[in-house]
Amino acid sequence: MAKLLNGKNIAKSYRETLKQQVSELKEKGVTPNLTVVLVGEDGASKSYVNAKHKACQSIGMDSVIKHFDADITEEALLKEIKALNEDTGVHGILVQVPLPSHIDEHLVLETIDPSKDVDGFHPENIGKMHLGIDTFAPCTPLGIMHLIKETGIDIAGKNALVIGRSHIVGQPVAQLLLNESATVMIAHSKTQNLESLLGQADIVVSAVGQPGLVSGEHLKDGVIAIDVGNTVVDGKLVGDFDFDSVSNKASYITPVPGGVGPMTITYVLNNTVRACREQI
Amino acid sequence: MAKLLNGKNIAKSYRETLKQQVSELKEKGVTPNLTVVLVGEDGASKSYVNAKHKACQSIGMDSVIKHFDADITEEALLKEIKALNEDTGVHGILVQVPLPSHIDEHLVLETIDPSKDVDGFHPENIGKMHLGIDTFAPCTPLGIMHLIKETGIDIAGKNALVIGRSHIVGQPVAQLLLNESATVMIAHSKTQNLESLLGQADIVVSAVGQPGLVSGEHLKDGVIAIDVGNTVVDGKLVGDFDFDSVSNKASYITPVPGGVGPMTITYVLNNTVRACREQI
Numbered sequence: 001m002a003k004l005l006n007g008k009n010i011a012k013s014y015r016e017t018l019k020q021q022v023s024e025l026k027e028k029g030v031t032p033n034l035t036v037v038l039v040g041e042d043g044a045s046k047s048y049v050n051a052k053h054k055a056c057q058s059i060g061m062d063s064v065i066k067h068f069d070a071d072i073t074e075e076a077l078l079k080e081i082k083a084l085n086e087d088t089g090v091h092g093i094l095v096q097v098p099l100p101s102h103i104d105e106h107l108v109l110e111t112i113d114p115s116k117d118v119d120g121f122h123p124e125n126i127g128k129m130h131l132g133i134d135t136f137a138p139c140t141p142l143g144i145m146h147l148i149k150e151t152g153i154d155i156a157g158k159n160a161l162v163i164g165r166s167h168i169v170g171q172p173v174a175q176l177l178l179n180e181s182a183t184v185m186i187a188h189s190k191t192q193n194l195e196s197l198l199g200q201a202d203i204v205v206s207a208v209g210q211p212g213l214v215s216g217e218h219l220k221d222g223v224i225a226i227d228v229g230n231t232v233v234d235g236k237l238v239g240d241f242d243f244d245s246v247s248n249k250a251s252y253i254t255p256v257p258g259g260v261g262p263m264t265i266t267y268v269l270n271n272t273v274r275a276c277r278e279q280i
Numbered sequence: 281m282a283k284l285l286n287g288k289n290i291a292k293s294y295r296e297t298l299k300q301q302v303s304e305l306k307e308k309g310v311t312p313n314l315t316v317v318l319v320g321e322d323g324a325s326k327s328y329v330n331a332k333h334k335a336c337q338s339i340g341m342d343s344v345i346k347h348f349d350a351d352i353t354e355e356a357l358l359k360e361i362k363a364l365n366e367d368t369g370v371h372g373i374l375v376q377v378p379l380p381s382h383i384d385e386h387l388v389l390e391t392i393d394p395s396k397d398v399d400g401f402h403p404e405n406i407g408k409m410h411l412g413i414d415t416f417a418p419c420t421p422l423g424i425m426h427l428i429k430e431t432g433i434d435i436a437g438k439n440a441l442v443i444g445r446s447h448i449v450g451q452p453v454a455q456l457l458l459n460e461s462a463t464v465m466i467a468h469s470k471t472q473n474l475e476s477l478l479g480q481a482d483i484v485v486s487a488v489g490q491p492g493l494v495s496g497e498h499l500k501d502g503v504i505a506i507d508v509g510n511t512v513v514d515g516k517l518v519g520d521f522d523f524d525s526v527s528n529k530a531s532y533i534t535p536v537p538g539g540v541g542p543m544t545i546t547y548v549l550n551n552t553v554r555a556c557r558e559q560i
Binding site: 106122123124125126127128130131132133156157159165167171178181182183184185186187188190191192193196197200 | 386402403404405406407408410411412413436437439445447451458461462463464465466467468470471472473476477480
């Protein structure tokens with residue numbers, strides 16, 4: 001029976017460390033500031049932004065939400081971001097996606113100063129991560145690596161299967177695992193032999209959003225199982241795992257909710273504290 | 281018995297296409313210019329640079345070699361590169377690596393204007409490639425993709441095994457294969473189950489430099505086998521494949537020499553022509 005990788009508790013404990021770092025920065029006269037850019041009235045986006053805002057406050061950081069109407073022009077939005085780049089009181093900038101369709105999302109993300117890009121979405125930061133240079137990496141993958149390391153496993157040489165190839169989770173977590181010398185397998189919607197790949201994995205990270213995609217019967221005994229799935233079924237949040245059967249095979253498993261989710265916001269805080277430290 | 285993927289012939293034919301594109305640019309009054317920066321007297325570097333120079337000339341492009349003494353300071357070298365960035369007569373810039381140890385290679389590569397980075401080594405271009413944005417990708421991986429496509433295979437959903445995780449070959453070719461929807465497996469020196477991975481591959485790309493690393497007995501029938509190995513043994517250039525046994529299993533195989541090698545330089549030309557087209 002798998003041990004639970006309790007993201008809520010692990011995040012809570014790591015936030016204490018970050019809170020301490022914020023205190024030390026405050027003693028030097030600087031309060032880390034995260035400024036989140038929100039465009040429009042999307043309910044999910046608003047609730048993510050509010051969760052980040054509260055998390056910042058909980059560890060003593062400054063958090064500012066810049067809320068713009070959905071009809072803001074691309075030009076005006078880029079001008080706002082450039083102003084934030086110039087503002088020495090702002091250490092981290094985060095643009096909540098998705099953006100309205102009249103705005104080029106890539107262009108907006110590329111306009112953020114890479115040294116303030118706490119989401120790790122700027123091409124320069126992505127490139128550096130792929131070169132193995134220590135830089136801002138996306139927050140969910142960083143949170144996943146933290147959870148995997150909590151198990152004490154030596155990642156080098158282990159077979160790691162990542163299911164899903166998004167730019168926010170799948171691809172960067174595959175890269176972080178490769179940087180730690182895992183043998184990496186990347187599966188996605190076109191993959192034809194998922195069951196066989198599952199049977200070879202020492203670590204499986206599923207980031208698809210398809211409930212029941214991974215069930216225990218295909219897994220190796222002792223696998224470390226990280227569920228990044230996030231689907232609402234009958235009003236309940238569920239992941240990609242058939243939880244009971246995966247639990248029977250895995251050595252460690254993340255629950256949904258309370259697994260990867262709390263780690264993501266924690267790494268927004270982590271990256272902002274880091275940005276602040278590097279800027280002063 | 282495998283068909284030979286004859287890189288020499290395929291490169292020759294593709295260079296005719298490029299030659300035509302150069303003619304068209306010349307008719308518009310612009311000759312694509314590749315400027316190669318060479319530091320010091322390393323024999324292998326000099327011979328690579330000369331090969332690129334000759335290849336440029338063979339399709340009517342301008343090629344300039346900027347040769348600096350091994351003791352040039354980092355500051356002076358960066359100044360030279362910035363001057364090339366500003367020079368509208370230079371369309372592609374290529375810094376031959378390795379550089380002397382007193383020069384920070386990453387810093388030099390990051391100083392090249394991304395729009396002139398025909399090697400595809402700038403973090404911004406690496407990042408864009410990972411985002412699936414069409415940009416300059418490294419030349420050997422582009423040449424490998426060209427060879428694979430020559431076979432007519434539909435890459436989507438195929439199992440592609442990349443052995444080696446360098447930033448110049450292994451990692452970018454894995455990404456290009458993923459961008460074409462292959463299921464990608466990346467093996468390297470820490471991998472413990474190479475034989476089992478070989479047995480699953482529909483496409484295998486080996487970029488290690490270890491003669492005999494891949495032998496036919498572990499391979500699936502019909503595999504497409506790309507050998508990027510490049511080792512001199514008893515005065516002869518050999519790849520990573522045990523050529524005879526791999527030939528017996530593969531549907532297509534690249535020879536060494538005359539497989540991937542000629543494609544690499546061809547894609548230096550390709551990227552420079554592209555840079556020129558995008559700059560005018």
